[in-house]
Amino acid sequence: MQLSRPPVVPPGLDAAATTQSLLYVSNLATNDVDIFSYPEGKVVGKITEIGRPRGECADAAGNVWIADVQAFQVVEYSHGASKPVAALSTFGAPRGCSVDPRIDNLAVSGGANGTILSVYHRSTRGIWRDPRRYSDTSIRTAYFCGYDAAGNLFIDGTSADGDFRLAELPRGARALVNLTVSQSIAAPGQVQWDGKYVTVGDAGVSPSVLYRFSIGARTATKVGSTILQKTAKLQQYWIQAKTVIAADDESRVGLWKYPEGGSPAKTFGSLRAYAAAVSLP
Numbered sequence: 001m002q003l004s005r006p007p008v009v010p011p012g013l014d015a016a017a018t019t020q021s022l023l024y025v026s027n028l029a030t031n032d033v034d035i036f037s038y039p040e041g042k043v044v045g046k047i048t049e050i051g052r053p054r055g056e057c058a059d060a061a062g063n064v065w066i067a068d069v070q071a072f073q074v075v076e077y078s079h080g081a082s083k084p085v086a087a088l089s090t091f092g093a094p095r096g097c098s099v100d101p102r103i104d105n106l107a108v109s110g111g112a113n114g115t116i117l118s119v120y121h122r123s124t125r126g127i128w129r130d131p132r133r134y135s136d137t138s139i140r141t142a143y144f145c146g147y148d149a150a151g152n153l154f155i156d157g158t159s160a161d162g163d164f165r166l167a168e169l170p171r172g173a174r175a176l177v178n179l180t181v182s183q184s185i186a187a188p189g190q191v192q193w194d195g196k197y198v199t200v201g202d203a204g205v206s207p208s209v210l211y212r213f214s215i216g217a218r219t220a221t222k223v224g225s226t227i228l229q230k231t232a233k234l235q236q237y238w239i240q241a242k243t244v245i246a247a248d249d250e251s252r253v254g255l256w257k258y259p260e261g262g263s264p265a266k267t268f269g270s271l272r273a274y275a276a277a278v279s280l281p
Helices: 015-019
Strands: 022-027 032-037 043-047 053-058 064-068 073-077 086-089 094-099 105-110 117-121 132-134 141-147 153-158 164-169 177-181 188-193 198-202 208-216 219-228 238-240 243-246 253-257 266-268 273-279
Touching (some): 022 053, 032 053, 064 094, 064 105, 094 188, 105 153, 117 153, 141 198, 153 198, 164 188, 188 208, 188 238, 219 253, 243 273
Parallel strands (some): 053 094, 053 273, 094 141, 141 188, 177 219
Antiparallel strands (some): 022 032, 053 064, 064 073, 073 086, 094 105, 105 117, 105 141, 141 153, 153 164, 164 177, 198 208, 238 243, 243 253, 253 266
């Protein structure tokens, strides 16, 4: 039998807080990651050891990955921990990340010299292997990525002309497949599976919009949209069950009903945010 370990308590984060859900928010103003109790919105701590934190993702075990665009790495923290448990070097600046819900794969979007996507695999011994790197002639700059429940991976970005692009790395495939998108998107935003559809945010409009897409053979067909009032040019949101959590670089953190959207049901904090992710205990 494996014995459970007591939670790791970072400075300013009490032991009780580590037993509840936590919201991690990358703060552009301070280059820290602010930690809030979720959904209460109480400040319970922060991570200060990352150079320039940007994109975030979390897995079902509560581990949180944070992309550091200054150090060219992605850093893993267990739920409520103040010290990292892993740091993986990336090929260029990492923008976003996503954890495969089936196996220990971590996808990281962004890169340099043609690399737009890297997929790391952790062995059964807990050792991270060198990543498999992917490129796509139609995507010059990658932004965010997200796995669906089956292990298919989706990544958005822009072409050399600045046009929006969306591609899929089907489960087990060795090359990206470009998708025709039935919705105009001004600027790439977050990519996340909502349990039924692939969602893609438009970071180039005000108020910000999340689009839901049904994926077919080389197509992404819009089936709905969620407007997040009181946001502008939102980069990365986080969908947690029937709630979407988000904040842009000019506003407070907000909680919206999903997929209804509209005005936020709750706001808290005061920061210039880039990304948000919920870590479950």
